[in-house]
Amino acid sequence: RRCIIMKRLLGILIFITITILSIACGHPDPLTKTAVVMDTVVTLEAVDGEREQAIDEGMAYLQRIDALASQNEGSDLEALRLAAGNGAWVEISPEVFEMLEISQEWAAKTDGAFDVTVGPVVWLWGIGTEYAKVPGEAELAEARSHVGWQKLELDKETTSARLTEPGMRLHLGAIAKGYAIDGLRAIFAKHHVKNGLVSLGGSSIYAFGESPKGKPWRIGIRHPRSEDAKEYLAVAPLSDAALSSSGDYERYFEQDGVRYHHIFNPAIGRPATSGVLGVTVVAQGDHAGTLTDILTTTLFVMGEEKGKAFLENSGIDASALFITQDGSTFHFTAAQSGNAPAMRDVLTDVSQTVEWK
Numbered sequence: 616r617r618c619i620i621m622k623r624l625l626g627i628l629i630f631i632t633i634t635i636l637s638i639a640c641g642h643p644d645p646l647t648k649t650a651v652v653m654d655t656v657v658t659l660e661a662v663d664g665e666r667e668q669a670i671d672e673g674m675a676y677l678q679r680i681d682a683l684a685s686q687n688e689g690s691d692l693e694a695l696r697l698a699a700g701n702g703a704w705v706e707i708s709p710e711v712f713e714m715l716e717i718s719q720e721w722a723a724k725t726d727g728a729f730d731v732t733v734g735p736v737v738w739l740w741g742i743g744t745e746y747a748k749v750p751g752e753a754e755l756a757e758a759r760s761h762v763g764w765q766k767l768e769l770d771k772e773t774t775s776a777r778l779t780e781p782g783m784r785l786h787l788g789a790i791a792k793g794y795a796i797d798g799l800r801a802i803f804a805k806h807h808v809k810n811g812l813v814s815l816g817g818s819s820i821y822a823f824g825e826s827p828k829g830k831p832w833r834i835g836i837r838h839p840r841s842e843d844a845k846e847y848l849a850v851a852p853l854s855d856a857a858l859s860s861s862g863d864y865e866r867y868f869e870q871d872g873v874r875y876h877h878i879f880n881p882a883i884g885r886p887a888t889s890g891v892l893g894v895t896v897v898a899q900g901d902h903a904g905t906l907t908d909i910l911t912t913t914l915f916v917m918g919e920e921k922g923k924a925f926l927e928n929s930g931i932d933a934s935a936l937f938i939t940q941d942g943s944t945f946h947f948t949a950a951q952s953g954n955a956p957a958m959r960d961v962l963t964d965v966s967q968t969v970e971w972k
Contacts, residue, residue: 645811645827646670652677653792654685655816659799662827664807672806673799673813680798683708684791692785696734700781704770712774714787714794715767721909722764725925728916729909730881734784735761742877742886743866749875757782759884788877789861792819793908796857800904818860819908822853838966839864839892839938839945848938848945850964855899859907861915862893862938878915889918891937892945898933898955906933923950934958939972948972 646666649658657677659670683691691707698705707715718731735758741747750758761782769776778785792815799813800821810824812832822832831854835847839862851858863876863886880887894914896907910933914922919937926935932953939946947969949958959971 648674650674653681653795653815655792655818657816658812658814660812660814661803661806661808662810662824664803664809664811666806666808666811669803669806669808669811673802676798676802677795677815680710680791680795683711684714684787686784686786692734692787695776695778696784699778699783702777704773704775704777706773706775709774710794710798711787712769712771712776714790715769715776715785716771717794717905717909718787718790719764719767719769721913725913725917727764727881729789729913730762730764731785731787731790732762732764732767732778732783733879733881733884734786735759735782736879736881736884737786737788737877738784739884740875740879740886742868742875747868747875749870755884762881762884789912790905790908792816793857793859793904793906795819796821796904796908797902800901818865819904820853820858821904822856822858824854834858836860836895836936836938836962837862837864837893840940847964848966848969849947849962851895851897851958851962853897856897857899857903857907858895858897859904859911860893860895861911863891864893878912880916887916887918889916889922890939891915891919891922892940893938894922895936895938895958896933897935897958897961898931900932906931910935919948923948926950926952928952934961936962943968945969946972 645660645662647660648670659673661669686692691711694705721729739750739758766779796819803811812822814820826832831852834851834853836849838846838848861878866877867874876886878887894911896910898906914935917925927950929952932955934951934955936958937948945968951957
């Protein structure tokens with residue numbers, strides 16, 4: 616079997632969803648710090664304000680979220696997994712509780728297309744690790760039997776949660792980075808940073824104000840079939856907004872000519888086969904990071920037609936871009952809701968290999 620596993624940690628610098636294209640020129644250099652946190656390469660950049668304090672506090676915040684929301688020993692998720700099915704309520708941190716509360720709302724809203732109880736399936740496939748495999752039907756059925764957002768219960772009064780069946784586990788990969796982006800936004804605002812950029816693995820970004828060039832930050836939308844991180848299909852100018860992207864090119868392996876990626880359809884326990892290669896979502900507001908992170912996964916699972924209809928009828932302020940492929944030609948399909956600007960009107964430097972639907 617031929618296995619292509621995306622390199623993790625520093626390898627994400629090469630295989631990132633989005634390339635940050637802005638380069639300081641003729642302006643004071645921003646203060647920048649890069650670290651490996653939340654299983655990805657994080658870059659915090661501040662142009663003005665209390666830059667050092669903002670970045671240091673931001674990194675400490677990310678480390679806290681990582682410790683709480685990971686699968687590691689001592690985390691809230693591990694405590695819930697160990698108590699799954701025994702009937703006991705597990706008191707968890709306010710941050711993880713809020714993520715679960717938001718996740719349950721979206722699970723109901725999307726009829727389970729977004730579901731953080733998909734953990735057993737994620738663990739079984741192991742995509743993005745050296746243990747990645749295509750599971751057998753029996754073990755896949757067993758893992759799927761432990762998935763279902765209705766089996767996660769929350770108690771707001773005690774900030775507690777419980778998983779109602781043994782064998783259940785949670786996975787917050789589709790919300791944690793977006794949630795952290797919103798936390799970083801608040802930290803930067805507290806330290807009067809009006810111009811800056813935060814990037815979590817390149818797939819979750821928030822742009823504050825303007826780049827050092829005095830213009831919106833230029834975010835390149837990654838070519839979904841190129842291993843060159845500098846090759847992109849278009850550029851999205853971004854200012855005071857969040858941008859998230861999900862695609863079948865981030866973490867995957869190939870076996871017998873089939874690409875198995877890390878974005879799962881909870882209903883079938885397999886990587887989503889919606890015909891979409893990638894989804895990019897842009898939104899503004901206090902919870903824009905969480906919103907865009909959730910939407911990219913949700914819309915990818917739903918697919919272009921259903922996802923476009925869902926977004927347009929949702930009433931939330933967001934713009935989305937669906938990327939599909941027909942031979943050597945890539946197609947962009949834009950969708951928007953509320954007062955969000957049309958993605959088609961925003962994108963610049965669109966590649967000649969792209970056609971609009």
